[in-house]
Amino acid sequence: MGVTSKLLNLYRVDQQLSGLKRKLKAAERYLNAQSAQRDALQQQAETLKSQLRQLEASAHNDEQEVNSMEERMLTLRDRANTAQTSKEHTALLTELNTVKADKTLIEERGLGRLTEIDSLRTALAEVEAQIEQRGKVVEVAKKDRDERETEIRDRVEELEQKREAARAEVPAAALALYEERQNVASDDEEVMAAIEELSRKDMEYTCGACYTIVPAELTNRLLQRGDLSQCGKCHAILYIEDGLRDEIQTAADKKRAKNATAQSR
Numbered sequence: 001m002g003v004t005s006k007l008l009n010l011y012r013v014d015q016q017l018s019g020l021k022r023k024l025k026a027a028e029r030y031l032n033a034q035s036a037q038r039d040a041l042q043q044q045a046e047t048l049k050s051q052l053r054q055l056e057a058s059a060h061n062d063e064q065e066v067n068s069m070e071e072r073m074l075t076l077r078d079r080a081n082t083a084q085t086s087k088e089h090t091a092l093l094t095e096l097n098t099v100k101a102d103k104t105l106i107e108e109r110g111l112g113r114l115t116e117i118d119s120l121r122t123a124l125a126e127v128e129a130q131i132e133q134r135g136k137v138v139e140v141a142k143k144d145r146d147e148r149e150t151e152i153r154d155r156v157e158e159l160e161q162k163r164e165a166a167r168a169e170v171p172a173a174a175l176a177l178y179e180e181r182q183n184v185a186s187d188d189e190e191v192m193a194a195i196e197e198l199s200r201k202d203m204e205y206t207c208g209a210c211y212t213i214v215p216a217e218l219t220n221r222l223l224q225r226g227d228l229s230q231c232g233k234c235h236a237i238l239y240i241e242d243g244l245r246d247e248i249q250t251a252a253d254k255k256r257a258k259n260a261t262a263q264s265r
Ligand SMILES: [Zn+2]
Pocket: 193, 207, 208, 209, 210, 211, 212, 231, 232, 233, 234, 235, 236
């Protein structure tokens, strides 16, 4: 078996493995996205709670201030009623009016705070409902991920053993190249690609990954099971499907036989 075929055995196992794991990975990505959304909502709830605590404390302070102002007003009123002089009476009434005006301001501010507290509570209740809902989605996503993992576990184990066996057959240099390709190839790039026939007569073949014409020299090397060939453009390691190789060789044999017959006549 040529080096390309040995590598192809490994590649096919790798493809089966990544195909199996693809669904699991998708389930994992979904789970992570849902968990992240729930965490963000929880963060939002924490922020709302702390704003609420601050406002409630301020409202409480206002309330106490209003109480002490009311007490102060009662005292001032009593003293005004029992004032000895009209000057003292006027001064006490002026102070009483000042305290009253201040109290009104604080009461207005308090009303504003109460409205704010109400809307924060409404917002918090909404966020908490969303957290609960998202939590259910996360649970379902987690269950789905676990199920997929269990579903493929045996098959993955089996394939991983197969992979080890296939990997052991590949010469070190070819394996190094293959693993380097696996590392550098992006998701939409192929590590290996079959060559595709454009014209058998003109020996025109293209890389199955990027459709660049493969030089005839590389095609011949593949046909003869020689060294590894890489596409000059996308660097995929090229291979030829057995069926196509057989067809090309049968056609070449026939042509040779025909030529030989023609010459012998
Ligand atoms: Zn290519």
